[in-house]
Amino acid sequence: MPYAIGVDLGGTHTKAALVSDDGAMLKTVKGDTPADSGPAAVLARIAELVERVMEALPEGETVGGIGVGAPGPVSRDRATVLRPPNLPGWKDVRLPDALADHLAGSVRQRMAQDAVILAENDANVAALGSAFYGAGEPYPSFVMVTLGTGVGGAIIHENRLFRGASGAAGEIGHMTIDYEGPYARSGVAGALEAYLGHKFLTRHARYQLLTRPTCLHEMTEADLADLDPVTLHRAAMGGDPAALEFFAWAGHKLGVALGAIVNLLDIRTFVIGGGVSAAGDVLLDPVRNAIPRYVMPGMRSGITVLRETRGNAVAVQGAARLVFEHAEDRA
Amino acid sequence: MPYAIGVDLGGTHTKAALVSDDGAMLKTVKGDTPADSGPAAVLARIAELVERVMEALPEGETVGGIGVGAPGPVSRDRATVLRPPNLPGWKDVRLPDALADHLAGSVRQRMAQDAVILAENDANVAALGSAFYGAGEPYPSFVMVTLGTGVGGAIIHENRLFRGASGAAGEIGHMTIDYEGPYARSGVAGALEAYLGHKFLTRHARYQLLTRPTCLHEMTEADLADLDPVTLHRAAMGGDPAALEFFAWAGHKLGVALGAIVNLLDIRTFVIGGGVSAAGDVLLDPVRNAIPRYVMPGMRSGITVLRETRGNAVAVQGAARLVFEHAEDRA
Numbered sequence: 001m002p003y004a005i006g007v008d009l010g011g012t013h014t015k016a017a018l019v020s021d022d023g024a025m026l027k028t029v030k031g032d033t034p035a036d037s038g039p040a041a042v043l044a045r046i047a048e049l050v051e052r053v054m055e056a057l058p059e060g061e062t063v064g065g066i067g068v069g070a071p072g073p074v075s076r077d078r079a080t081v082l083r084p085p086n087l088p089g090w091k092d093v094r095l096p097d098a099l100a101d102h103l104a105g106s107v108r109q110r111m112a113q114d115a116v117i118l119a120e121n122d123a124n125v126a127a128l129g130s131a132f133y134g135a136g137e138p139y140p141s142f143v144m145v146t147l148g149t150g151v152g153g154a155i156i157h158e159n160r161l162f163r164g165a166s167g168a169a170g171e172i173g174h175m176t177i178d179y180e181g182p183y184a185r186s187g188v189a190g191a192l193e194a195y196l197g198h199k200f201l202t203r204h205a206r207y208q209l210l211t212r213p214t215c216l217h218e219m220t221e222a223d224l225a226d227l228d229p230v231t232l233h234r235a236a237m238g239g240d241p242a243a244l245e246f247f248a249w250a251g252h253k254l255g256v257a258l259g260a261i262v263n264l265l266d267i268r269t270f271v272i273g274g275g276v277s278a279a280g281d282v283l284l285d286p287v288r289n290a291i292p293r294y295v296m297p298g299m300r301s302g303i304t305v306l307r308e309t310r311g312n313a314v315a316v317q318g319a320a321r322l323v324f325e326h327a328e329d330r331a
Numbered sequence: 332m333p334y335a336i337g338v339d340l341g342g343t344h345t346k347a348a349l350v351s352d353d354g355a356m357l358k359t360v361k362g363d364t365p366a367d368s369g370p371a372a373v374l375a376r377i378a379e380l381v382e383r384v385m386e387a388l389p390e391g392e393t394v395g396g397i398g399v400g401a402p403g404p405v406s407r408d409r410a411t412v413l414r415p416p417n418l419p420g421w422k423d424v425r426l427p428d429a430l431a432d433h434l435a436g437s438v439r440q441r442m443a444q445d446a447v448i449l450a451e452n453d454a455n456v457a458a459l460g461s462a463f464y465g466a467g468e469p470y471p472s473f474v475m476v477t478l479g480t481g482v483g484g485a486i487i488h489e490n491r492l493f494r495g496a497s498g499a500a501g502e503i504g505h506m507t508i509d510y511e512g513p514y515a516r517s518g519v520a521g522a523l524e525a526y527l528g529h530k531f532l533t534r535h536a537r538y539q540l541l542t543r544p545t546c547l548h549e550m551t552e553a554d555l556a557d558l559d560p561v562t563l564h565r566a567a568m569g570g571d572p573a574a575l576e577f578f579a580w581a582g583h584k585l586g587v588a589l590g591a592i593v594n595l596l597d598i599r600t601f602v603i604g605g606g607v608s609a610a611g612d613v614l615l616d617p618v619r620n621a622i623p624r625y626v627m628p629g630m631r632s633g634i635t636v637l638r639e640t641r642g643n644a645v646a647v648q649g650a651a652r653l654v655f656e657h658a659e660d661r662a
Contacts (some may be wrong), residue, residue, distance in 0.1 A: 073629060143495055155595075161616075164489075164597020165472055166630075174594040174627040178509045178521075179587040186627045188590075256510040260518075261595065263505040264486070266495025296505035296517045298404055299497075 003061055005050055005318030007068040008122065008312070009042070011035055011086025015312065016049035018056045018063070022105035023133035028316065030139065037087040039098065047102035054107050065116035067322035068095060069315055070127030076167040078118045078322070095119045116329075118322045122315065123170060124161050126273060126308075127154035128163035128325075129318025135271050135308045140189055142269035142309070143261055145254070147276035150185075151193040157267070160325075173197065177256040185322050193251040201276065202227050214242035233279040245277060248286040255290025262295045262303065273308035280307060333393060333658065336381055337651030338399040339453065340373070342366055342417025347380035349387045350651035354464035356515065356644065358387035370429065372587035378433035385438050396447035399426060400646055404408040407498040409449045409653070426450045439484070445661075449653045453646065454501055455492050457604060458485035459641075459656075460649025466602050466639045473600035474592055475639070476503055477586070478607035481516075482524040489600070490654075504528065508587040526584040532607065533558050536577050540651070546642035564610040578616040579612060586621025593626045593634065594607030604639035611638060 001020050008015040010033060017028040029052045034041040050066060057063060072084035081093045096117040100108075120128075127144035128137035136144065140159050146152040151173030155162035163169050174186050179191025184197065193199050206224045209216055216235050220227050235243035252316035258270050272284060284305050292300040308314060332351050339346040348359040353514035354615060360383045363373040370381035381397060387400060403415035413425045431439075444535040445593050451459075461467035467475065471490050477483040482504030486493035494500050503579050504524035507515050512521025515528065537555045540547055547566050551558050603615060615636050621629040639645060 045600040132622055153595075157493075162338040162596070165599055165633075166597055168599035168630055169595065171597075171627055171630065175591040176587060176625050177507065178511070179584070179625070180509070188627065189562055253510070256507060260591065264484075264500065264592065264595070265493070265498035266497055268496055268504075294507050294510070294519055299502065302496075304442040309605050314457065 001061070002324060003063045004056060004313070004320040004323035005053055005063055005066045006316035006318065007046055007049065007066060008315040009046065009068055009070050011071060011084075014042075014045060014049060015316050016046070016053050017316040017320065018053040021316055021324045025313065027053045029053055029143025033087075035087050035200075037279050039087070039093055040102075042087065042090075043099055043102045046099060047104065047107070048154065051104050054110055057100045057110055062110055062112040064112050064327055065118065065124070066099065067128055067254050067319035068099070068117070068119045069122040069319045070095075070119050071122050073168055074119045076120050076163065078120055078167075081119050081261035085136065098113065116323060118326060119177075120161075120319070120322055121154075121167070121170075123152035124154045124163070124216055125318040125319065125322065126311070126315045127156050127170070127271075129316070130162055130271050130273070130308050130310075130316075130320045131156045131159060132298030132315040132321050134304045134310050134314040136269070139269045139271075141267045142171070142271050143258070143265070143267055144170075144271045144273065147196055147254075147259070147272065147274035151196050152274070154217060155265070155267070165289045170287050172257060172261075175257050175260065177253060177260070180233050192253065192257045196250060196276065198229070198276065201229060201250060202232075204250070208246055208249065212242045215240045229276045229279065233282060236279070236282045244282065247282045251283045251286025252290045254283075255287040256294050257290045258287065258305070262291065263297055265316060266299065267304050269297070269304045269306070271308045273314075277307055332392070333487035333635070333655060334388060334394045335651040335654035336384055336394055336397045337647035337649065338377055338380065339456070339646040339650060340364065340377065340399055340401050342402060342415075345373075345376060345380060346647050347377070347384050348647040348651065349384040350648055350653045354648050355647065358384045359647065360384055363443070363625075366418050370418070370424055370440075371433075373418065373421075374433045377430060378435065382435050385441055388441055391440055393443040394446065395443050395658055396449065396611060396654035397430065398650035399430070399450045399649045400446070400454070401426075401450050402453050404499055405450045405452050407494065409451055409498075409582055412450050412573055418428075447657055449657060451492075451650070452498070452501075455485045455494070455624045456622050456649040456653065457642070457646045458487050458602075458649065459492055459652045460645030461604070461641075461648070462487045462490060463648075463652050464648040465641050465645040466637045467600070470600045470602075470635075472598045473566050473602050474503070474589070474596070474598055475602045475604065476589070478527055478585075478603065478605035480529045482527050483605070486596070486598070499654050503592070504589060506588050506591065508551060508584060508591070515570070523588045527581060527607065529560070529607065532560060532581060533563075535581070536563055539575050539577055539580065543573045546571045548575060550577065558608065558637040560607045564613060567610070567613045575613065578613045582614045582617025583613075585619045586618040587625050589618065589636070590622045590625025593622065593630055597630065599630070599633050600635045600637070602637050604642045604645075608638055
């Protein structure tokens with residue numbers, strides 16, 4: 001049974017798991033990411049987590065490698081973490097060398113002779129995990145959208161990541177749906193993130209709900225200033241018409257972008273993850289309603305919008321999958 | 332030297348060529364498409380054109396097959412022409428059987444034993460031709476956009492067509508750039524075609540230029556009612572500020588859509604063909620200016636927008652390429 005270690009490197013927390021190639025996680029650990037202390041401290045933390053999950057490796061077995069899902073862009077050869085936005089001081093860190101230097105001798109002894117260390121953008125890794133071990137598993141091709149602080153995404157085509165020319169494909173949050181629309185942080189007018197990114201979403205909600213009768217006035221303080229997606233969702237689940245209408249507005253925006261993607265790629269399955277997706281059908285039904293209106297007539301059938309509910313798990317599983325895929329390609 | 336016959340089946344004309352796998356066209360012929368007489372008459376015309384180009388086949392050689400670029404959607408197995416919008420009476424025509432029935436005995440004798448008949452959507456075929464024998468040749472991955480009556484497109488990824496789940500990928504004209512924008516024929520609000528499709532383009536031009544001082548009032552009759560892209564282009568080349576401004580408006584709209592594509596696919600090369608693209612840099616410079624404004628900061632470098640000037644040739648070459656590719660895959 002092949003084994004690999006998957007690492008989900010985040011700006012605040014890092015998770016690692018020992019994974020077998022059927023996706024089973026033999027041991028999972030989590031630690032803080034000492035982001036402010038620079039790359040060496042972060043790499044030491046990863047090495048420590050790797051050492052801990054390695055304890056679960058069955059006697060006599062070896063590990064095929066370590067896959068790391070990293071925030072921000074990664075080089076096309078999966079070696080270099082370029083400039084992660086949430087990891088100060090990182091600039092073109094070559095992970096196979098940099099991480100290997102921190103691995104304990106006991107860990108190195110249990111790595112296979114041809115073991116690899118591979119990095120990949122975290123949204124891509126999450127999609128790979130979903131494709132092999134999550135909600136995307138039944139679908140050879142789908143587009144994943146992650147609704148979090150930003151809006152991320154990835155394309156799975158025939159069970160492989162579609163990576164594009166430099167490995168940066170899937171930046172769905174920067175696609176415009178209105179060329180004169182509101183500006184996202186990227187400076188792109190009408191970018192999807194300018195509607196559905198966490199901060200933008202709550203700001204739009206506040207503007208739209210401030211002068212309307214809604215239970216949200218009682219659920220929040222100071223004129224909805226502390227509104228967040230969880231509170232909005234709770235109000236919608238309680239049947240609050242204004243909250244429901246707001247999710248319909250937000251879902252419509254996501255549906256517009258996904259409709260454009262159907263026309264371009266003829267991929268009709270979407271897997272939605274990330275914190276905001278916890279709103280479930282209150283958000284996703286409006287998405288499902290909107291998509292066909294932005295798709296040419298011949299391509300409106302078979303459109304499926306699912307939720308990825310195993311967000312944390314698929315991230316480490318997908319990171320481990322990088323190693324298994326590499327071994328399959330080599331074979 | 333492998334040979335194939337490429338056929339470009341259009342609503343009004345059909346072209347065919349005998350092509351060798353280096354792209355050389357040994358003989359090219361063209362005929363009317365008897366579209367109103369139904370599928371049998373059209374298939375007979377194709378068979379006749381095939382017979383004529385076969386005359387150029389060198390003594391002792393055989394032809395590996397016939398590739399046909401057809402308007403509208405084609406089944407994923409490249410056998411069935413589904414419902415071409417400009418060919419009345421066609422509905423799910425299985426081309427390998429239907430065309431073979433019409434081929435002359437002299438043609439069949441010179442087809443290889445394992446010869447194939449393959450169909451593919453005409454926009455895809457044009458992109459394939461551009462990728463191997465046209466402006467796209469230096470680029471392993473690019474997106475082709477065809478600006479004609481409608482706005483078509485295709486994706487070439489690592490020298491292959493990216494076809495999507497059912498083979499319908501590349502419908503760029505139906506991507507929205509403004510979810511509350513003008514309606515295209517498809518019913519999609521703000522679809523690219525609602526700005527750049529031939530009829531829409533001239534209508535927008537008329538609205539924008541009607542009350543402005545421009546030489547177009549003298550170049551056209553009856554309040555710009557007979558305005559067309561060629562006249563617009565002539566005015567712009569003469570330095571008419573209003574015509575130049577109109578092309579800047581139109582190019583901006585195309586750039587918005589191409590920017591969205593860069594974010595999604597990380598493909599940064601675009602090849603623009605079709606009648607309207609004859610406007611050249613008057614249209615394409617505004618496209619080049621607009622794209623980066625709709626792309627996230629990290630992906631704005633290396634963006635290239637080219638013209639495919641060999642439109643007719645790459646269509647038949649691309650159709651022949653279907654046959655060569657099929658043979659390579661089988662080998």
